Amino acid sequence: MDEQLFFKTLNNLCTSKDIFYFLNSLEVMSDTMAAGALQRISEVEVDDNGLKNPALLENEVFRALCFQFEFESSKLSNMGLLNALQALIKLRIDPQSTLMMSLLSESEERLSRGQLTAEHLCSLGESLLELEGPSCATLEQIVNHMQDRDIERWSPREIVMVYKILQVTAREGKQCQNLLNRLNSVTLHTVSQLNPNSASVILNSLVVLRQTQAVLLVTALCKHSVKHVPYFTDHELVNVLEAFLYFGQKLQTFTEVLERHVPESILTMHPQTVSKVMHYCCKKMILSKPIFDAVAESFISNADRLTTDQIAAYIIPFGTLNYLPPSASSLFRKLEAVLHTCLRHFQPHTLLNLLHSCVLIQRYPINYLPKIFSPYFLQKLQAQPPGLNRAVMFQLTQLFLTVTLECPFYEGPKLLSKYQVKACPTLHSSPDVHLFKRVKTGLLYLLKKRIYFASEVSTPYFYVVDIEIKLDEEDFVLPAAQLEEVHRRIALCVDGQNRFCTHSHNLLGEEAIKQRHLQLLGYEVVQIPFFEIESLQSTRKMADYLHKKIFPRTYGLRN
Numbered sequence: 001m002d003e004q005l006f007f008k009t010l011n012n013l014c015t016s017k018d019i020f021y022f023l024n025s026l027e028v029m030s031d032t033m034a035a036g037a038l039q040r041i042s043e044v045e046v047d048d049n050g051l052k053n054p055a056l057l058e059n060e061v062f063r064a065l066c067f068q069f070e071f072e073s074s075k076l077s078n079m080g081l082l083n084a085l086q087a088l089i090k091l092r093i094d095p096q097s098t099l100m101m102s103l104l105s106e107s108e109e110r111l112s113r114g115q116l117t118a119e120h121l122c123s124l125g126e127s128l129l130e131l132e133g134p135s136c137a138t139l140e141q142i143v144n145h146m147q148d149r150d151i152e153r154w155s156p157r158e159i160v161m162v163y164k165i166l167q168v169t170a171r172e173g174k175q176c177q178n179l180l181n182r183l184n185s186v187t188l189h190t191v192s193q194l195n196p197n198s199a200s201v202i203l204n205s206l207v208v209l210r211q212t213q214a215v216l217l218v219t220a221l222c223k224h225s226v227k228h229v230p231y232f233t234d235h236e237l238v239n240v241l242e243a244f245l246y247f248g249q250k251l252q253t254f255t256e257v258l259e260r261h262v263p264e265s266i267l268t269m270h271p272q273t274v275s276k277v278m279h280y281c282c283k284k285m286i287l288s289k290p291i292f293d294a295v296a297e298s299f300i301s302n303a304d305r306l307t308t309d310q311i312a313a314y315i316i317p318f319g320t321l322n323y324l325p326p327s328a329s330s331l332f333r334k335l336e337a338v339l340h341t342c343l344r345h346f347q348p349h350t351l352l353n354l355l356h357s358c359v360l361i362q363r364y365p366i367n368y369l370p371k372i373f374s375p376y377f378l379q380k381l382q383a384q385p386p387g388l389n390r391a392v393m394f395q396l397t398q399l400f401l402t403v404t405l406e407c408p409f410y411e412g413p414k415l416l417s418k419y420q421v422k423a424c425p426t427l428h429s430s431p432d433v434h435l436f437k438r439v440k441t442g443l444l445y446l447l448k449k450r451i452y453f454a455s456e457v458s459t460p461y462f463y464v465v466d467i468e469i470k471l472d473e474e475d476f477v478l479p480a481a482q483l484e485e486v487h488r489r490i491a492l493c494v495d496g497q498n499r500f501c502t503h504s505h506n507l508l509g510e511e512a513i514k515q516r517h518l519q520l521l522g523y524e525v526v527q528i529p530f531f532e533i534e535s536l537q538s539t540r541k542m543a544d545y546l547h548k549k550i551f552p553r554t555y556g557l558r559n
Contacts, residue, residue, distance in 0.1 A: 001026060006033050010040050016053065019044070020061040031072075031080030034065050038087035046090050057091070070099040073106040078116060081106060082123040089130050104131075108138055111145065118149045122161035129168060139169055147179050151186045159187055160198045163205035170209050184214045191220045196228040200236035203243035212247065222249045229257040230265075234273040241280045250284055252503075263294035271306050274298065275313035282317035285508065287501035289325075292318065296325040303338045308346045311338060312354045319357025321501050322509040332363050339368065348380040349392070356395040359402040360509030362516075369403060370412040372396070378419060393421045397462055398513065405520040423458045431456075431466050432496025435530055439494050442542030443467065447477060453492075454480035461521050463514055467492035469550065490550060491515075491523040496530050505531060526550050 006029075013019045023029070023037055041062070045052050056062060069076065069084050076084070085103045093100055107124050110116055116124065121142050128136045146162055154162075162183060166176065187202065194202070203221050206214060225232075225240050232240060244254070262269070262277055274295060281288055299306075299314045306314065315335060318324070325331060335358075346354070355365045355372060371377055373396075382388045400415035436455075443453050457468040470478040473487035499511040507515075515525045526549055536542045 001033075003030065003033060007036055010036060013040065014044055016041050016045050016056045016059070016062075020059055023061050023065075031068070031076045032083070034068060035080045035083035035087065038065060038084055038091070042087045042090040046092075051092055057093075066099050070102050073102045076106070078110065078120045081110075082120055082127065085127045086123060086130075089127055095131055111138065111141060114145065116145070118146065118154055118158050121145055121149075122158045125165045126161055129164065133168075139165055143169055143176055143179065147176065151182050154186065156190055156193050156195075156198055159183065159190060160194075160201050163187075163202050163209075167205040167208045180209060180211065184211060184217050188217045188220060191217070191224050194221075194224060196231045196236055197233075199225050199228060200232060200239045204239040207239075207243050207246045218243070218247045218249065222247070222251060222254070226251065226253050226257055229254070229261050234270040238273055238276045241276050245280060245283055250502075255286055255288060259288050259290045262291045266294045266298045271302070271310045275310050278313055278317045282320050285321065285500075285502045287321045287323055287504050287506050289323070292321075292323055293325045293327070296327045296331045300327060300330050300334045303334050306338075308342060308350060311335075312346075312350045316353055316357040319360035319363075319509045322361060322507055322512045324361055332358070336367075339365075343368065343371070348377060348384055349386070352381065352392065352395055356399055357509070359399060359406075360513050362406070364402070364407050366403075366407060366410055366412075369399065369410065372399065373413045373415045375416075378416075388419070390421060393419055397421050401461065401517060402513070405517055421462060423462050423464055430498075431494045432498060432530065435496045435533070436466070436494050438533070438536075438542060439467070439492070439528055439546070441539055442546050445539050445543040446546055451479045451481070452477045459518075459521070461517070463518060463521075465491045465518065465523070466494045475551075475553075489523050491518050491525050492528055492550070493518075493525060494528045500529075505529065 006026075009022065010019065013022060019037060019041055029037070041056070045056060051057075066088075069081075069088075073081065081103060085100075085107060088100060088103070089095075095101075095104075107127075111121070111124065125139060125142045128138055128142075143162075143165055146165075162179075166180060166183075169176075184206075191199075199221055203218075203225070206218060206221075211218070222240075222244060229237070229240075244250070258277065262274075266274065277291065278295060280286075281291060295314055296318075299311075303311065303314075318331075343351070351368075352372065355368060358365050378388070378396075381392060386392065396415055397420045400420065403410045440453075440455060444450055447453060452469065454468045455466065457465040459465060468480065469490040469492070470480060470482060470486045471488040471490065472478055472485050475488070478486060493511070493515055495507065495511065499508055500506060501508060515527065519525050528546075528549065533542065533545060536545055
């Protein structure tokens with residue numbers, strides 16, 4: 001039978017029974033036809049759980065095919081040999097069987113003689129990765145042969161396979177940067193041809209291989225990934241999100257597609273994928289209400305099936321980005337129920353991060369604070385990396401301050417003073433330098449003398465106030481250094497873009513809780529957000545704005 005007609009007929013058959021019947025009707029087959037038959041059998045008989053019907057391996061036609069490959073391996077074409085090897089690996093044939101040993105031995109012999117084309121090298125590499133894993137010594141030989149080939153003529157499939165091989169050999173401590181540089185350059189011109197799986201694999205390889213210098217390729221792949229978001233598998237989407245994070249990529253179009261895809265697919269999405277989406281939003285400070293609302297609903301329905309790490313990954317971004325979804329009451333009732341049943345399974349730092357995120361949005365884990373403040377738990381925190389570093393002690397202190405200020409009815413254990421920090425500006429709390437300078441210039445114009453306000457003032461309550469202004473009981477401005485007759489303290493919060501969610505006027509959780517606590521500590525908090533003052537070009541306009549904002553009625557200066 002003509003090969004073209006053979007493969008057309010073969011690909012229309014959907015059961016091994018039909019395939020065996022078809023093969024039995026043929027008098028003669030080439031080795032590529034026989035290998036194609038094995039591949040088709042593996043396609044219809046193997047799923048995620050393995051071989052559907054192990055009995056097919058005893059079929060007479062199947063055994064005859066295997067016999068031909070086992071005893072005539074030296075006569076096979078490269079394509080027949082390597083396609084048969086791939087199919088038999090997929091069918092879970094014992095790697096130690098004489099059939100598999102014969103095919104592997106012949107493949108490696110042809111490799112050593114330099115008889116394999118780039119396509120065949122990729123096929124053999126794929127088989128060895130599947131069969132022996134990254135420690136396979138032959139992979140290094142394949143890479144060495146690849147370096148002598150004309151990369152410019154490779155197909156996308158060959159490019160993807162080489163990235164995979166380079167990725168696993170790099171994990172073994174071997175990296176061929178010269179080959180990688182050539183490969184990165186060629187791949188840049190084939191990006192538009194890549195399917196979702198190929199784009200995901202290459203991005204993942206670039207992360208593992210730390211190709212931070214391949215900026216043009218990474219940017220092109222990330223842009224290309226946007227149109228594939230609805231078609232990525234869970235694993236592929238995780239790879240793409242990790243690449244966006246590793247390379248610092250942030251595309252509004254990618255966020256928009258995610259906002260459509262996640263709510264539509266969340267019922268079938270693996271929890272680990274949802275966790276990665278939330279981690280991505282949190283790290284990029286993207287408050288996507290469609291995504292967060294969908295994740296909240298998913299948590300309410302599925303929290304009992306989540307691991308402790310996944311529970312934390314679902315919830316922490318709500319606190320970090322200072323957002324309560326419409327289903328907030330049900331969401332936190334469910335969280336309370338889950339914590340009640342599996343509290344002991346949480347790693348110490350995971351639990352602390354989770355409970356700290358809750359207080360940022362005024363959800364108080366009163367029932368669990370005695371555990372957090374107990375010496376035993378604090379010892380466990382210290383024993384587990386990163387230990388009791390400054391960031392961890394900051395979280396503990398803020399939890400304790402929250403209980404003191406916002407939960408006066410709490411009567412449990414207190415946090416010992418040795419675990420409390422005096423002052424600890426958080427990641428986003430430092431004011432925007434340019435904005436801060438403009439506000440101080442405006443204040444100087446308004447108040448005439450620099451002595452009437454202080455900047456970056458440490459309070460006894462561990463928060464740092466951007467700008468503090470003191471007033472007496474007649475609302476006259478006092479010198480910043482004066483301690484007596486202070487009737488009112490005004491805390492100016494100069495909030496640059498770094499204190500808000502991306503493309504949003506929504507304060508981050510850590511800044512929201514700071515301003516809330518400053519008010520409870522007696523300060524009059526005046527927010528100076530970047531979006532209200534970025535259009536004020538002159539010092540006079542800035543002074544007028546500050547006058548209306550800080551002293552809406554009047555002000556005076558004491559001589």
